[in-house]
Amino acid sequence: MSGVEILGYTAGTLTTLTFLPQVIKTLKEKSAKDVSLAMFLIAATNQILWIFYDVLQRDNAIIFTNATILVLSLTMIFLKLKYGR
């Protein structure tokens, strides 16, 4: 595997995990007043578009990445609605 590929896979993995700390923090503290609902609505919509794009491009590896981010985004939307007031 080349250096560029390693860099790409590392960045791809980080991309997948970006929302995870916010999900964990919100689950722990049960507070999301300061968290932007619009951000996660955009993120979720965006992941759905990327998944369509990946399906059309038959790029299964990235479908998994985007599906994971979609699940994290939907989780944050649920947590924001539950703890956000």
Added chain:
Amino acid sequence: MSGVEILGYTAGTLTTLTFLPQVIKTLKEKSAKDVSLAMFLIAATNQILWIFYDVLQRDNAIIFTNATILVLSLTMIFLKLKYGR
């Protein structure tokens, strides 16, 4: 331009704007207690990796996208440190 390309550019634009609502909300409300600092540290680190990757792949279009997300991530890190306590 094909349907797939339009889908890709739309998703790319949404990706670029994802953090914008959180930046605006935090600037307005001057409160970021519930926002995860770790999320934006990962996001910023991630964008730096993607920019290196894009430079190596000579993909200028995506460099701009990732640089924009990096600026938004760094802005949120600054705002979280300023209003997050």
